Amino acid sequence: MNGSRSILLVEDTYEERKALDDALRGWGFEVTTVGDGVKALAKLKADRYDLVITDLKMPKLDGIGLLTKIKEQQSGIPVILVSAYGAVESAVEAMKLGAFDFVVKPFPLRVMESLVRRAAGQRPASSGDDGSSILKSSIVTKNRRMLGLLDLARTVACSKAPVFLQGESGTGKELFARFIHRKSARRNKPFVAVNCAALPEGLLESELFGHERGSFTGAVSKKLGRFELARGSTIFLDEVGEMHTHLQAKLLRVLQESEVDRVGGLRPVSVDARVVASTNQDLESAMKARKFRPDLYYRLNVIPIKLPPLRDRKDDILPLAEHFIKKYNRIDGRDVKGLTKDAAEALVQMQWPGNVRELENLVERAVLLCQGDLIDQNALFLGEQPPVVADRSFPLTGSLKEMERKMIFHTLDQTDGNRTHAAEILGVSVRTLRNKLNEYRKRMETCEGGTQIALSRNKQKRTEGMNRPLSSA
Numbered sequence: 286m287n288g289s290r291s292i293l294l295v296e297d298t299y300e301e302r303k304a305l306d307d308a309l310r311g312w313g314f315e316v317t318t319v320g321d322g323v324k325a326l327a328k329l330k331a332d333r334y335d336l337v338i339t340d341l342k343m344p345k346l347d348g349i350g351l352l353t354k355i356k357e358q359q360s361g362i363p364v365i366l367v368s369a370y371g372a373v374e375s376a377v378e379a380m381k382l383g384a385f386d387f388v389v390k391p392f393p394l395r396v397m398e399s400l401v402r403r404a405a406g407q408r409p410a411s412s413g414d415d416g417s418s419i420l421k422s423s424i425v426t427k428n429r430r431m432l433g434l435l436d437l438a439r440t441v442a443c444s445k446a447p448v449f450l451q452g453e454s455g456t457g458k459e460l461f462a463r464f465i466h467r468k469s470a471r472r473n474k475p476f477v478a479v480n481c482a483a484l485p486e487g488l489l490e491s492e493l494f495g496h497e498r499g500s501f502t503g504a505v506s507k508k509l510g511r512f513e514l515a516r517g518s519t520i521f522l523d524e525v526g527e528m529h530t531h532l533q534a535k536l537l538r539v540l541q542e543s544e545v546d547r548v549g550g551l552r553p554v555s556v557d558a559r560v561v562a563s564t565n566q567d568l569e570s571a572m573k574a575r576k577f578r579p580d581l582y583y584r585l586n587v588i589p590i591k592l593p594p595l596r597d598r599k600d601d602i603l604p605l606a607e608h609f610i611k612k613y614n615r616i617d618g619r620d621v622k623g624l625t626k627d628a629a630e631a632l633v634q635m636q637w638p639g640n641v642r643e644l645e646n647l648v649e650r651a652v653l654l655c656q657g658d659l660i661d662q663n664a665l666f667l668g669e670q671p672p673v674v675a676d677r678s679f680p681l682t683g684s685l686k687e688m689e690r691k692m693i694f695h696t697l698d699q700t701d702g703n704r705t706h707a708a709e710i711l712g713v714s715v716r717t718l719r720n721k722l723n724e725y726r727k728r729m730e731t732c733e734g735g736t737q738i739a740l741s742r743n744k745q746k747r748t749e750g751m752n753r754p755l756s757s758a
């Protein structure tokens with residue numbers, strides 16, 4: 286093994302199994318999942334684990350039953366029990382039986398993280414560990430640009446310089462942030478993530494910077510802010526573009542002075558937290574609209590990492606799909622072998638507005654629905670036409686004019702609606718392309734309502750393009 290600890294996760298609810306599996310892997314553990322206590326015992330017989338995390342209520346053998354068996358075997362493996370709210374008696378029983386600890390659902394992930402780290406007695410990663418095993422198990426890419434960005438992330442991980450991750454939703458910003466933390470000397474302290482879009486301004490302020498007791502109604506006790514909790518570690522400011530300008534000013538001060546002012550505090554408190562921020566917004570225009578402070582932008586943007594959308598790294602689509610098939614095989618206990626040729630082609634042709642997250646969701650569903658060894662188009666698209674393939678394989682039939690129209694739309698799809706680029710590919714001037722589009726639009730308008738060409742998801746964009754004033758091509 287590569288030095289990372291292995292955990293046996295026993296949970297009968299699919300959603301919860303998946304969420305915890307994701308989190309544990311994100312923290313660098315190896316995870317095996319099973320859906321009940323009997324299967325867990327079989328796994329424990331066959332392999333060695335550093336920790337068992339088990340749900341309390343499960344079919345066949347429940348959490349207490351499993352704990353009892355494990356203790357009988359005197360293997361010394363620590364066991365963490367997880368249970369729904371209200372099971373206090375079971376908690377007491379579990380502790381008496383020798384459980385390492387007991388967690389009540391729903392629990393904040395950071396509580397679970399510190400518990401798991403303690404229980405698994407995770408060794409500090411030795412300096413000889415170059416993290417490549419973790420890299421393999423988390424960030425999947427074959428794309429040259431992405432590999433370059435990973436190199437950059439690895440190089441800057443050990444400095445304290447702020448990193449700014451920009452990219453569309455679902456491109457892997459959080460994954461990169463965690464990677465940077467794991468590659469840094471701060472890796473043994475918990476990674477602290479704050480979603481700046483999730484809380485209203487006042488709450489976000491005390492969440493980030495903490496508050497003194499009595500500083501506002503409801504502040505019944507002193508609270509440490511996330512910056513203080515991230516002392517010696519990494520703080521991830523997710524969706525920082527959503528932060529209110531008043532807080533932006535406070536954040537700027539933290540970055541400049543390495544000090545925070547607790548709400549209602551008399552003196553600043555010094556902090557040492559490495560800042561990694563992210564946004565999926567276009568901050569250049571937010572700055573023009575005075576919604577984002579340029580001075581903060583330059584402070585955050587010391588190491589800029591711009592993650593390309595999936596449609597611009599098509600060579601990553603199939604490796605990612607394979608990675609997700611393996612992941613969901615494991616979670617669902619399935620044995621899907623791969624994709625049919627058609628299915629693979631369809632995936633490569635798609636535009637992926639939701640990027641890697643969208644691909645992951647599609648594969649997750651397909652693994653569940655897959656009937657044979659291979660995922661086919663049916664399992665991927667539920668019997669509907671794949672979003673782009675239908676357009677791609679335009680049959681060589683119809684009038685010349687019709688072929689021309691299809692070809693133009695096809696090219697616009699491929700260039701994501703960029704007419705200059707499309708004209709280049711088609712070998713015509715932008716002006717000619719514009720005239721053609723104008724013509725089609727007129728035709729569509731004169732078409733009696735409802736008989737318009739059926740628009741697929743991906744056609745929407747280029748149609749929007751058609752409705753823009755055509756002079757601005």
Ligand SMILES: Nc1ncnc2c1ncn2[C@@H]1O[C@H](COP(=O)(O)OP(=O)(O)OP(=O)(O)O)[C@@H](O)[C@H]1O
Pocket residue numbers: 423424425426452453454455456457458459460461565605608641642645
């Ligand atoms: N290169 C990759 N290899 C493996 N999994 C990936 C990769 N990129 C993204 N993912 C997975 O895709 C999902 C979305 O990634 P992530 O949450 O990091 O995106 P994001 O850029 O933070 O999105 P958002 O802006 O919506 O928060 C996650 O489940 C993540 O594990």
Ligand SMILES: [Mg+2]
Pocket residue numbers: 458459523
């Ligand atoms: Mg994110």
